[in-house]
Amino acid sequence: MSAPAVLQPETDMHTDRGLALQALRYMATMREVEDRIERKLYRQGKIVGGVYVGRGQEAISVGVGLSATPDDVLCPSHRDLALFLIRGVDPRQIFAQYMGRVGGLTRGKDGNMHMGDISRRIVSIISAMAASVPVAAGAALALKYRGTQNIAYCFFGDGATSRGDWHEGLNFAAVQKLPVVYVCNNNQYAYSTPLTKQMACANVSDRAPGYGIPAEIVDGNDVFAVHRAAQRAAGHARSGAGPYLIECKTFRMTGHSAHDAAEYVPQSLWDEWKEKDPITRLEKKILEKRWAKREEIARLHAGIRQEVDAAIEWAEKSPYPDASELLDGVYERS
Amino acid sequence: MEMTYLEAIRQGIREEMTRDSGVFLLGEDIGVYGGAFKITSGLLQEFGEKRVIDTPISESAIVGAAIGASLMGLRPVAEMQFADFITCGYDQIVNFAAKCRYRWGAAVPMVIRAPSGGGIHGGPFHSQNPEAWFVHTPGLKVVAPATAPDAKGLIKSAIRDNDPVLFFEHKALYRRIKEDVPDGDFTVPIGKAAVVRQGRDLSIITYGAMVHVARESAETLEKEGISVEIVDLRTLAPLDEDTVLASVRKTSKVLLLHEDVLTGGIGGELAGRIAEKAFHDLDAPIVRVAAPDTPVPYSPPLEEAFLPNAAKVTERARWLARY
Ligand SMILES: Cc1ncc(C[n+]2csc(CCOP(=O)(O)OP(=O)(O)O)c2C)c(N)n1
Numbered sequence: 001m002s003a004p005a006v007l008q009p010e011t012d013m014h015t016d017r018g019l020a021l022q023a024l025r026y027m028a029t030m031r032e033v034e035d036r037i038e039r040k041l042y043r044q045g046k047i048v049g050g051v052y053v054g055r056g057q058e059a060i061s062v063g064v065g066l067s068a069t070p071d072d073v074l075c076p077s078h079r080d081l082a083l084f085l086i087r088g089v090d091p092r093q094i095f096a097q098y099m100g101r102v103g104g105l106t107r108g109k110d111g112n113m114h115m116g117d118i119s120r121r122i123v124s125i126i127s128a129m130a131a132s133v134p135v136a137a138g139a140a141l142a143l144k145y146r147g148t149q150n151i152a153y154c155f156f157g158d159g160a161t162s163r164g165d166w167h168e169g170l171n172f173a174a175v176q177k178l179p180v181v182y183v184c185n186n187n188q189y190a191y192s193t194p195l196t197k198q199m200a201c202a203n204v205s206d207r208a209p210g211y212g213i214p215a216e217i218v219d220g221n222d223v224f225a226v227h228r229a230a231q232r233a234a235g236h237a238r239s240g241a242g243p244y245l246i247e248c249k250t251f252r253m254t255g256h257s258a259h260d261a262a263e264y265v266p267q268s269l270w271d272e273w274k275e276k277d278p279i280t281r282l283e284k285k286i287l288e289k290r291w292a293k294r295e296e297i298a299r300l301h302a303g304i305r306q307e308v309d310a311a312i313e314w315a316e317k318s319p320y321p322d323a324s325e326l327l328d329g330v331y332e333r334s
Numbered sequence: 335m336e337m338t339y340l341e342a343i344r345q346g347i348r349e350e351m352t353r354d355s356g357v358f359l360l361g362e363d364i365g366v367y368g369g370a371f372k373i374t375s376g377l378l379q380e381f382g383e384k385r386v387i388d389t390p391i392s393e394s395a396i397v398g399a400a401i402g403a404s405l406m407g408l409r410p411v412a413e414m415q416f417a418d419f420i421t422c423g424y425d426q427i428v429n430f431a432a433k434c435r436y437r438w439g440a441a442v443p444m445v446i447r448a449p450s451g452g453g454i455h456g457g458p459f460h461s462q463n464p465e466a467w468f469v470h471t472p473g474l475k476v477v478a479p480a481t482a483p484d485a486k487g488l489i490k491s492a493i494r495d496n497d498p499v500l501f502f503e504h505k506a507l508y509r510r511i512k513e514d515v516p517d518g519d520f521t522v523p524i525g526k527a528a529v530v531r532q533g534r535d536l537s538i539i540t541y542g543a544m545v546h547v548a549r550e551s552a553e554t555l556e557k558e559g560i561s562v563e564i565v566d567l568r569t570l571a572p573l574d575e576d577t578v579l580a581s582v583r584k585t586s587k588v589l590l591l592h593e594d595v596l597t598g599g600i601g602g603e604l605a606g607r608i609a610e611k612a613f614h615d616l617d618a619p620i621v622r623v624a625a626p627d628t629p630v631p632y633s634p635p636l637e638e639a640f641l642p643n644a645a646k647v648t649e650r651a652r653w654l655a656r657y
Contacts, residue, residue, distance in 0.1 A: 100634060109629070193363055197388050
């Protein structure tokens with residue numbers, strides 16, 4: 001199966017085979033890359049630091065990421081690997097990043113999803129939850145300032161919305177009518193903390209109207225629903241009407257991090273959400289609509305596995321940074 | 335009883351909660367989960383939800399609420415999941431908590447526990463040593479134990495103290511050291527350093543995980559005929575100047591060691607005080623060994639180059655001894 005052509009955001013994605021196949025490719029690649037990291041490389045001791053993955057949440061970064069234009073700014077959360085893939089970051093670089101090698105986006109200075117690439121308009125998170133929210137407002141301010149039609153997308157979890165930075169960032173963007181699309185992955189847990197201990201309102205989106213920001217709730221495990229919502233949100237933001245919030249209901253199908261067995265999650269929730277797996281659902285739809293045959297999907301997965309094998313091999317050959325690099329990059333080289 | 339540094343902190347907290355019904359805990363994932371490092375494991379079951387509060391991800395609210403409760407006479411012990419996130423509650427700490435007593439005579443008897451330090455491949459946001467930011471703020475007490483007995487004795491003193499205390503726990507020590515810890519009501523006074531090794535030729539002044547690095551280095555130097563004295567500061571604010579100066583006067587050579595970065599670290603303050611008050615007792619320049627002025631890098635070779643270790647200390651100590 002050849003790679004589907006890049007789709008334009010205004011295409012009617014609802015019945016589009018192209019979107020489905022492209023989304024499947026990115027979602028399956030994200031799953032494969034993260035499965036290897038969390039369940040193989042981490043356990044083999046090849047990743048020495050923290051590992052946070054987005055298993056079960058792939059439809060969110062893919063659905064939104066595929067609706068963004070290349071000059072839009074992305075502020076990913078720590079569970080949005082696919083945004084990097086969509087912007088052309090190679091899985092090799094991602095494995096090298098996790099392994100602390102020079103081939104990673106931070107050349108070993110940082111690990112896991114703590115990475116960015118300003119040339120691709122991806123702003124790196126810092127670890128503190130919600131710190132990107134005011135930064136996204138500033139990026140959007142610059143896009144508006146320069147008179148572009150571009151917008152900033154800011155991704156975060158449900159727990160992040162408890163931080164003051166989140167509230168200050170939203171309010172600032174709303175007051176200034178800045179073109180920001182907020183994408184919440186509400187996966188119902190923040191580390192071990194369930195939603196009920198995080199907020200007294202039922203939905204993250206309930207918080208938005210207080211800032212004068214329109215919001216909607218979408219099925220975060222349906223890539224088409226996410227994509228359509230992202231288009232509506234982007235249309236709103238691009239029109240100059242100010243920010244927009246999408247709350248994607250989903251579930252974190254793993255521990256908070258690779259060392260967390262998540263025993264605090266009741267079995268019934270795992271069972272319930274396994275049924276709603278976004279990749280399985282998308283494949284089912286593709287088969288029902290006859291957009292591709294079962295063998296073609298199998299071949300796609302096989303191709304991804306091969307690419308990932310090669311990427312890991314490459315990353316393992318990428319050297320560790322030399323200790324002499326320690327002092328580099330604190331300031332601009334003069 | 336033999337226990338780890340981590341267990342010693344837990345035991346100290348449990349004893350204080352048993353002794354004083356006004357002591358309660360708040361922080362992220364500390365109850366049901368027992369905390370990211372499991373320090374508070376079992377305490378929810380023992381003391382109930384009223385006294386072990388799982389909070390939203392809201393460091394500013396955690397600190398602010400601790401201040402409010404302490405103004406009303408309770409004794410909150412707040413946990414930062416990692417010391418790095420203490421920045422999210424910074425204003426509440428340095429402007430609210432620190433200045434209540436001075437401005438309007440109100441006591442803020444609260445403790446903020448903060449797992450700090452590197453050596454666990456945590457990268458720039460899970461490895462920092464932010465103690466100097468708070469040492470620089472009058473009104474705060476800052477404690478950083480290096481041993482299991484001190485961890486227990488100091489957490490108990492911190493909880494009983496009537497001023498806000500920042501309690502920096504070194505993550506790399508949690509499970510690494512196992513020591514005999516006195517049972518029962520044992521406290522270690524805040525503001526008192528300890529001479530943890532007697533020596534003649536030079537003094538290493540340090541704290542936290544670096545105490546163990548200093549000990550390792552001292553063993554090596556001993557074989558070379560260099561006798562090292564080690565002062566474990568234990569409390570960084572207020573500084574136990576007397577113990578430091580006494581050691582400097584005894585050995586006449588001093589090496590200041592910390593894991594925090596060099597610029598603006600405690601070493602600079604110590605150097606200033608030693609130069610002011612014991613200049614004529616010195617036989618050599620003051621030497622500082624600290625991390626370089628960079629963020630804490632993630633990749634193992636970079637982190638190794640970043641962190642002070644026994645080899646780096648030994649090399650500088652040899653130079654100092656020969657001077
Ligand atoms: C300010 C701050 N406090 C604590 C943490 C530790 N921490 C890392 S991720 C996390 C949970 C985040 O939950 P959420 O925002 O819902 O995102 P999710 O991990 O569920 O995607 C916590 C508490 C942090 N990163 N930042």
